[in-house]
Every structure is written in C-alpha cells, then in structure tokens.
Amino acid sequence: MLQKLTRNTQEASVALADAKNNQTRVTAKVAILGAFGNILGQLSVTGLTGYLVFRSLVPIGAMMATSDLAAVIFNTVGNLSQQLAAMRAVEPIFEKFETLEISTEKSSEKIPTVLSGIELEQVGYAYGDKQVLEKVDASFELGKKYAIVGASGSGKTTLLNILNGKLTDYSGSVQFSGNELNQLSGRELREHILYMDQIPYLFHGTVRENITLGETYTDEELAKVLKASSLEEVVANLPLGLDTDIGEAGRLLSGGQRQRVALARGFLRGKKIILLDEGTSSLDEKSALEIEQQLLANEDLTVLMITHQLREAIRSKLDKVVVLGNV
Numbered sequence: 001m002l003q004k005l006t007r008n009t010q011e012a013s014v015a016l017a018d019a020k021n022n023q024t025r026v027t028a029k030v031a032i033l034g035a036f037g038n039i040l041g042q043l044s045v046t047g048l049t050g051y052l053v054f055r056s057l058v059p060i061g062a063m064m065a066t067s068d069l070a071a072v073i074f075n076t077v078g079n080l081s082q083q084l085a086a087m088r089a090v091e092p093i094f095e096k097f098e099t100l101e102i103s104t105e106k107s108s109e110k111i112p113t114v115l116s117g118i119e120l121e122q123v124g125y126a127y128g129d130k131q132v133l134e135k136v137d138a139s140f141e142l143g144k145k146y147a148i149v150g151a152s153g154s155g156k157t158t159l160l161n162i163l164n165g166k167l168t169d170y171s172g173s174v175q176f177s178g179n180e181l182n183q184l185s186g187r188e189l190r191e192h193i194l195y196m197d198q199i200p201y202l203f204h205g206t207v208r209e210n211i212t213l214g215e216t217y218t219d220e221e222l223a224k225v226l227k228a229s230s231l232e233e234v235v236a237n238l239p240l241g242l243d244t245d246i247g248e249a250g251r252l253l254s255g256g257q258r259q260r261v262a263l264a265r266g267f268l269r270g271k272k273i274i275l276l277d278e279g280t281s282s283l284d285e286k287s288a289l290e291i292e293q294q295l296l297a298n299e300d301l302t303v304l305m306i307t308h309q310l311r312e313a314i315r316s317k318l319d320k321v322v323v324l325g326n327v
C-alpha cells in the first residue's frame with residue numbers, strides 16, 4: 001500500500017504540473033497575442049496619421065495626439081485580454097461555490113415550522129443502472145418509533161440517506177411536513193433531523209466543546225441534554241467533568257459514549273427526528289441496545305432506526321416495522 005501511496009502522489013503531482021504548464025502556456029500565448037495586437041494597432045494608427053500629415057490633410061501635431069491616444073487605448077485593450085483569460089481560468093472555482101450552501105437568506109422561508117411527519121409515496125432510487133429502492137410507500141408520524149429492517153443490500157442506508165437529504169435524486173415523492181424533501185436545503189433538514197452515524201465524529205477538545213460546537217449555551221441547558229442523552233454519569237466520572245479533554249477523535253470515550261455525545265448535540269439544538277443507522281455495528285450489543293431503548297423511551301422523539309436484529313426488548317416498543325425487500 002505504501003508503494004501505491006507513492007505512485008498515486010506522483011501521478012497527482014505530474015497531473016498538477018501538466019495543468020500548470022498548460023496554464024502558463026495559455027497565459028503566455030494570450031500575452032503575446034495581446035502585445036502583438038497592441039503594437040500592430042499603434043503602428044497602424046501612427047502610420048495612418050503620418051500618411052494624412054504627408055498629404056497635408058492634418059497638422060503635424062495630430063501625430064503626437066493620435067499616437068498618445070492609440071497608446072492608451074491599445075495598452076488598455078491589451079491588458080484586458082489578460083484579465084479576460086484570468087477570469088476564464090477561475091470560472092470552475094466559482095462554479096463550485098454554487099453547489100455550496102453559503103447563503104443564509106433563503107433558510108428562513110421554507111423551514112416547516114409546524115412539523116407533521118414524513119410521507120413516502122412510490123419512492124424509488126437507483127445508483128446508475130442499479131435500482132435499489134422501488135415503489136416504497138411509508139408514513140412516519142411524529143413522536144412514533146419505527147424500525148427499518150431488510151436483508152443486507154436492500155437499501156436501508158439508502159433510504160435514510162434520502163431522508164437526511166444526502167440523496168436528492170430519488171423518484172416518487174417524499175413529503176416532509178408539506179414540503180417535497182429534495183426542495184429543502186440540507187440546512188433546513190438538519191434543523192429538525194439528526195442523522196446518527198454508527199461512529200459519530202468527535203474532534204480533539206473537551207466534552208463541552210464537542211457538544212456545543214462553539215456555540216454558547218447555559219449550564220442548565222447543557223445539564224438537561226446530558227440527562228436526556230444519559231451522559232450525566234459518564235461526565236461525572238471524567239476527571240474534569242465537561243471540561244475534560246477527550247483526546248484525538250474522542251479516543252477517551254467508548255463507541256456508545258460517542259454516540260451519546262452526538263445525541264446530546266442534536267438534543268441541544270432541539271432536533272426531534274432521529275435517524276439511526278445501526279450499520280454493521282462496531283458498537284457492542286449492550287451499548288447499542290442501551291441507546292436504542294433510550295431513544296424509544298423518549299416520547300418527544302420520532303425515531304427511525306435501522307436494525308439488524310430486532311430484539312424483543314426493542315420490538316415491543318415500536319409502533320411499526322418497515323420491511324424493505326430486495327428489488
């Protein structure tokens with residue numbers, strides 16, 4: 001693998017060098033062309049004025065005036081061609097900006113203020129030619145608890161990715177509180193929906209920083225979410241409590257504890273719809289069961305969980321089990 005790494009790096013740097021060479025070549029060509037046009041333009045204006053002076057049609061002073069004017073005009077135009085080339089060169093970079101969500105203006109208008117659940121009608125999804133979901137009908141009501149089950153490859157993760165806004169090119173209709181889901185921005189969805197990865201990302205810092213993510217919250221608010229996400233005891237046992245450094249990528253915490261930190265992040269921001277992908281669980285069964293039971297016990301939450309083993313302790317608390325079949 002080390003060899004592959006070196007080879008890939010070499011290939012990438014050769015490609016970059018080629019691109020740079022190419023860019024320099026084009027820039028030089030544009031500059032030469034501009035300079036050539038510039039000289040030609042100035043010479044012909046001066047030549048024409050000289051001819052007119054020779055024919056005594058204009059005074060000799062006109063030569064000075066026209067060559068000055070020609071110099072200004074052609075120099076400017078010459079420079080302009082380089083600016084145009086530079087503008088063309090950065091176009092691809094700006095195109096990328098359009099796909100980023102950097103505008104904050106539009107978010108206030110579409111956020112559904114009154115949530116009324118999620119309705120799927122004849123939803124389909126294909127990765128290229130590969131049809132993964134077909135004609136899925138389902139309805140997820142607020143405050144209820146659902147499990148999504150199905151064989152490996154039946155599209156469970158795909159379905160959650162549609163619901164969390166990652167995959168927008170589905171067919172059929174997914175209504176989220178009266179809006180077509182793919183018309184809402186990722187930001188709007190994230191206001192309400194918490195997608196819980198099996199291994200949530202924690203960064204090097206304190207527990208507090210990992211939960212607040214740099215925003216300001218009162219100690220009371222924090223205490224409330226610690227309780228709701230069963231982190232109270234965990235935090236109490238840390239040497240510095242909330243201000244304990246949890247090490248690189250949250251090394252000091254177990255998988256289950258990291259998930260609870262992710263939950264706390266979501267609760268702190270008032271998220272009420274939790275999507276949980278048990279995945280091919282890296283989490284030990286006990287922690288997984290604990291988290292799931294905790295989510296199911298919280299009346300405020302709407303929970304959609306992908307689970308591989310529908311344990312009896314879980315099944316009895318579910319409102320519905322959605323089964324995905326192989327297409």
Ligand SMILES: Nc1ncnc2c1ncn2[C@@H]1O[C@H](COP(=O)(O)OP(=O)(O)OP(=O)(O)O)[C@@H](O)[C@H]1O
Nearest residue numbers: 127132150151152153154155156157158159279280
């Ligand atoms: N990004 C992708 N590109 C192409 N095909 C994909 C992609 N992601 C998933 N698939 C395919 O779609 C099918 C469904 O995948 P998905 O991850 O939704 O299944 P799953 O039900 O979550 O499976 P598991 O229980 O193993 O997690 C699989 O056959 C997979 O190969």
Ligand SMILES: [Mg+2]
Nearest residue numbers: 156157158279
């Ligand atoms: Mg999956």
